[in-house]
Every structure is written in structure tokens, then in C-alpha cells.
Amino acid sequence: MNEIFGVPLPAMMSQLLLGLVNGSFYAMLSLGLAVIFGLLNVINFSHGALYMMGAFLAWMGIEYFHLNYWIMLVLAPLVVGLFGVIIERTMLRWLYQLDHLYGLLLTFGITLMVEGVFRSFYGVSGQPFSVPEQLSGATDLGFMLLPNYRGWVVLASLVVCLSTWFVIEKTKLGSYLRAGTENPKLVEAFGVNVPLMVTLTYGFGVALAGFAGVLAAPVIQVQPLMGQNLIIVVFAVVVIGGMGSILGSILTGLGLGVIEGLTKVFYPEFSSTVVFLVMVVVLLLRPAGLFGKEK
């Protein structure tokens, strides 16, 4: 058993792992989008730009302030989250009464601005970002060589995604959040500070994007446009999975990453479009999405 359908097993496994790594990013980003959409009814277009910002902040922290990767892994998402809180307080807040489309358009404009600012300082070439030394090297699993950092990305994102799921579905705080999603007015009447909850939710959602950005920095080139194509793929992921279920977003993200990885092995020319093709099939067979309930 050294080959599957004529493809050598190690090559296949490494593509699968790459797929899982990408899937982890899809999962974290679509989870953030789903959490934000649930409470704010806003599709956050700037998610990709904030993911880029997370990666860049990590790079800047290491480059200019000589901080290490682990500090930036905590610090960068916090800064991105704070930036999100400012966006929500100063801009998004005024759009809740309007058609949802305006939220999308506003965050689209923010995307162009954020990317433009980074571009005007750093151009479009990638910045070097090395793997932290604790995670460099690879582990021999017998059937394949596992680069430690990639294993760490999958593990870290799984832990973050599952903790998010746990907090939202199983804790008191999460129950407020879910109640706020269903009926914000009623929750407010019970004395919960809903506007604050909304602000923090947005901050948390974009902090997830920032966290994903820091994780991605050593494996993907850190450059101002790194979030551009990603966000469109993540939108397709969200359409496929539907935004009704937290666990659904995580599973869809990981699953599509794996499918993309496998496509790279068998039909490399389709690897950039396979997620969109899956979206088309899902729209034809199950228009509401795999885990979706239409709002």
C-alpha cells in the first residue's frame, strides 16, 4: 500500500495535511463570520483584511520590537480585536437598522482602506517570517513526515474552534449570546447589556481572524493582499455550510480544505476553483446550505 490511485502515499498525505492546514484557516474565519452574523446581521467583508492585519502585526512585533512568536500570537489578535471594537463603535453601530447590504458595503470599504494603507507602506512583496524554533523541524510518523509547525496550526485552530463552540453552546455567557441572536430586545429587557455584547462579539470574531493570520504567517507569505482571495473562498465556505450552526462552520471549513488538498493531487488545475464548484453543487441540491436554516 504505497500508492492510492497511482499517487504515492507520502505525497498524498502531505497534500492532505496542507488541505487540513488551509481548512483550519477556513474554519476559523468562517466561524468568526458566523458568530458576527448571528448577532449583528452583518457579513464582515473586512475579515480577510483583518486576517492580513493579524499576520502583519505579528511580523511587525518580531521585526521592530523583537518580541517572539508566542507573545505575538496573543498580542496581535488582541490588537485586531481592539481595532474591531473601534470599527463597531464608530461605524457599524449606525447601520443596524438598515438593510444588511450596507454592512457588507461598509466593511468592503474598510477592507480597501486597510489593505491600501499596508500596501502603501510595504508594497505587495512578501515579508520573511520564520517558523518559531520550538516548532521547526519535522516528526517522522512512520507513514509520512509531519512538519511540526503544520501540525501545530491544525491543533491550535481545532482547540480555538472547539473552545468557541463550547463557550457559545454550553455556558451561561453563550446562552446570553444565543438568546441575543434570537431576540435582542427581549434579552435587553432582562437586563443584559446587549450593545456591549454586540461590540465584544464583533471584537472576538475579528480577533479570531487575527489569530488565524498569525498562525498563517510562517506558512503563507505575509503581504498586504494575502486576505483578498481567501475571503472570497471563505464566503463560498459560508454559503456551503450555512451560518446557522457553529459546529457546522468548523466542519465545513475543515472538510473543504481537505477536498481542496485532494484536488491538488488529482486535478491540480481545478484546485483554485473546487470550493466554488462544491458551492454550485450544494446550491443545486440543497439551496439552504449543508447546516443552514434560512433567515
Added chain:
Amino acid sequence: MNKIGYGIALLIALAAPVLGGYPPFLSKLLCFALFACAFNLLIGYTGLLSFGHAAFFGMAGYAAGNALKVWGWPMELGILFGVAVAAVLGLVMGALAIRRQGIYFAMITLALAQMVYFAALRAGEWTGGEDGLQGVPRGKLLGLIDLGNDLTLYYLVLAIAIGGFALIVRIVHSPFGQVLKAIKENEPRAISLGYDVDKYKLLAFVLSASLAGLAGAVNTLVQGFETLTDVHWTMSGLVILMTLVGGMGTLAGPVLGAMLIIALENKLGDLGLFMASVTHIEWFNTLGEAVNMVTGFIFVACVLLFRRGIIGEIIARFAGNTKPA
């Protein structure tokens, strides 16, 4: 009032080249004005936000470019072929996208258009890949009038743009257009009144895609080339911005918006140099490269401060309505 406005606009358009406007630039303005009007048919009159209109604009451009350059078709057929390709693409994308509502609709059109973009990137022999399709000939109108002259071409483009605009006005004021407005205002109610909403949405989508295709095909004729820029999602964003700035759901708004945004894109570099010389802030010198940042800023400002757009705001003032939208 409307008639006077149209008359003045027509006079300006006819006289623009004489008054010192550079005909190819004016032609480009007209193409984008038509593109924005086509887009507005969806967002302004049906309430559907398409984030993928670059696909129609760009693919029609490639189709027309190939027909004219590679296959040597007459100019008229080449343009029509571009429109036909956009219409078919619109039918496919529309049929898929209308299966979901609201915000999902926007995401689906964006994703499908991205697929079209990747296809255009890959189909190098057809699109020229990163280099684009260069050297598209202008040909002759009806086989007689040579379009090599910029001024002649401008008046042809003007005629086409007016034709497209008249068609949109006709659609908006037709019974069909009224149903579209009903769908925009209250979709469940339109359904309960017995309208096959999906059919109306799809037809509106195809019409909008075809007209966007017309604009794209003519734009290729004017420029003499077609590149990936026109299929990229930033172009979809740009046409949204044009419509938003001018006024969604107004007839003249997208025309004005397109002119302002295209002019801004072209003159931003000059503006930056001027600002730098006045304020002595070095940064302004690079403003020309920061087009995206400026468009992003205008987006944010429009969404937050004047959602009706310029024309929409004027109409609201005349109606005595000064509350923000």
C-alpha cells in the same frame, strides 16, 4: 423637469469633444456609465446586490475582442457576440444565485465571479492571461464608416450608451419594472400576490448582465484591448461604488457616479501631486498609487453619511425630505 435634464445632458455629451474633452476618455466614461446603469437595474430597482458584475463586463469584452481580432468578425457582430456571452453567463449565474436571498446572494455572485476570473486567468490562449488581449481592431461601422477616428467612435459609443439608457428607462417604467420594484420593497407580498418572483428576478439579472456585457464589449472596442482587471472583483466593487455615489435607484445617479469615479481614478495622481506641492506632505505624491484606499474611503463615507447618493439626495431635497436615509 426630467426632459430638460435629459436635454441638457445630451447637449453636454454632444459638445464634450468640441469643448476639449479627449474622445477616447469620454468614450470610456460612457461605457462605465452604461455599466453602472445596468448594475443599478438590479440593486436599485430589484433590490439584489450583485458582487460579480465584473464577470459580465469582462467576459463580454474578451468575447468581443476574440470575435473582432481572431475571427475577424464585423464590428456589430462582435459586440452582439459579447452581449450574448454575457447574457448566457448571466443566466447561469443568476439561476444559481437566486436560490438564496439577501446577503447570501451577494456572496454567491462574488464567488461565481471569482470562478470566472480564475477561468479567464487559465484560458491563456483565449484571454492572453496576465498580458491581456491586445490589438483589438475597431473595424468599420456597417462596413462603411471607418471607426479609426476617435471622434467618430465617440459618437457611435454615445449612440449605443443612449440606446442602452433608453432601454433601462423603458424597463423601469414598464409593468415588468413595477413588479421588480414590488419585489424590492416587499418580496413576500409580491409572492402572495401571485408573482413568480424567481422568474422576475432571473429575467432582471439576465437583462442587467447583458447590458453590462454591452458596456464591456464596447469598452474593449474603445480601448483596443482587454485585461484581467475588468474581470477582477475590484471592478465589481467599483461599479457598486459608482452606483452608490450617484444614487442607487435613480436613473441619472449611476451615470454621474461613473463619471466622478472614473475621473477620480484618472486624475488622482495629478491631485496628489497638487496636494503635495501645496501642503509639502511627501505622502501625497504616492496618492496616484493608492486608488483603492481612496475608493475605500469614499465607500465608507457614502455608506455612513449619504446613502442616497448625490442624485438621490437632490431628489429627496426637492421632495422636502431632509431626514437621512
